[in-house]
Amino acid sequence: MYLLTLAFAQSQTPGAAPAGGANFLVLFPMYLLIFLVFYFFLIRPQQKREQEKQSMISQLKKNDEVITSGGIHGTVVNVKEKTLVLRVDDNVKMEVEQSAVAVLKKAR
Known part of the structure; x- marks a missing residue:
């Protein structure tokens, strides 16, 4: 019974517009920031190491x-x-x- 009441309390009122657009605008910069952190701290250094190794191998x-x-x-x-x-x-x-x-x- 408690779960049913909780479900009705969390549902939207019938006339209200969905708030999905506002959430996307708030979350997009956060996802972009996470991607940039991954790129600069994980992907880019790995590419540099691989390039240095290929250079070393080609000069053997x-x-x-x-x-x-x-x-x-x-x-x-x-x-x-x-x-x-x-x-x-x-x-x-x-x-x-x-x-x-x-x-x-x-x-x-």
Whole structure:
């Protein structure tokens, strides 16, 4: 019984106009502000990091020391179109994707 009374109390009177337009005008700037905060604090820095990583990968050359995303330390022996050949130890070479390079330790 209480819920029914509460429902009638919250309903609009029959002659009143809906107030949906005013709510939108109040909420729109808030949503815009939230989007701008997400853009400047999350999306834009991620794009900058990705651009810096792509730049670093494109500048890799022979004898650069790198660390892969899997934690493998190696020296670049050969740079191919999409892959790198790394010397991990004496007489041990691995071919990895260029995108697997996480850190450029030392450029020579």
